Amino acid sequence: MNESKRNSTETDDWEPLKAFTNARIALGKTGVSIPLNESLQFRLAHAHAKDAVYSQLNVPELQAILEKTGLPVYCLKSAAENRDIYLQRPDFGRLLNPSSAETLQKLNSPPADVCLIIADGLSATAIMKNAGPVVQLLVDKVKQAGFSLAPLLIIEQGRVAITDAVGEWLRPRLAIIFIGERPGLSSFDSMGAYITYAPQPGLTDERRNCMSNIREQGLPPELAVDKLMYLIQTAFRMQLTGVALKDNNELGASTVYPQLPT
Structure with a gap:
């Protein structure tokens, strides 16, 4: 040859x-x-994925963005003291550290309809790129629908199930956690959203609905918020989330958000 x-x-x-x-x-x-x-290109993508796992939230910047919603914003931490512990002990990422639990306890606010949580998960990069516009748009839609909102929560070193630890203290009717997803070789900046009706300690993941790949190259903010609003209102009507709640809303269809009877 x-x-x-x-x-x-x-x-x-x-x-x-x-x-x-x-x-x-x-x-x-x-x-x-x-x-x-x-x-x-493969090696570069692999490097981006590894970097995303060890990326850190810019908490002051994220807090400033979220405060534009007009809601109070509280910055909390899980029981995982650092990134290495977070990766080695997933169970620590599902619990609030004592100081953060005390912060929520002292709020002593009446239970709200919806609580929004933002956690770094396995890609703080994804949160810094995507959480701001999605949360701002969702807050506006939730208010338009007539639902009450709890303070926004930023949680460092958090896992999905830390939603249940938050539910123990704030007692919202429904909680949504936005979290950085496990980086892929073509999507190191993908954000997920997990919806839990009546969050409380002891729940399992079959009680949640997941929306994945929220980012400009995947599910863009406007469509993500439309689908989230559909799931929120259906969850309140059915009084549940998880495997029994199906997403039958046509992607991209125009949606009207009257408050549903609960």
Whole structure:
């Protein structure tokens, strides 16, 4: 085989589909290997994913963004003291540290309809990029629907189930936690939203609804908020979330938000 042919890149039949996805498809090949450029892109994506796991919330910046909603914002921490403990002990990320639990206890506010929580999860990068516009838009929609809102909570080193620890003290009818998802090789900045009706300690994940891949290249803020409002109102009507609550709202359909009887 001559040198020029051995170093040439053979294209893949799936090449046209690359226009519709960021997934690593149709990489082509050079000889028996993938092309050098694709190999380097893979290493770069892997580095971005690792960086996202160890990224940190810029709490003052995030707090300033969320305060634009007009709601009070409280900054809390889980029982995981640092990132290494957070990764090694998932159970610590599901609990509030004593100081944060005391902060919520002292609020002594009446139970609200909806409580919104923002946690770093496995990608603080995702939260810094996506949480602000989604939360601001959702707060406006929730208010328009006539529901009351608890103070906004930022939780460092938090896992999804820390929602239940918050529920023990604030007793909201429904809680939504926005959290950085486990980074993928094409989506290190993806945010998830988990919805829990009547959050309280002892619940399991089958009692929650999950919305994934909230970001501009996935589910953009406007569509995410439309789907969240549908789930919020359906959850109040059915008085539950989880496997029994199905998302039957057509993606992208226009939605009106009258307050439903509960």
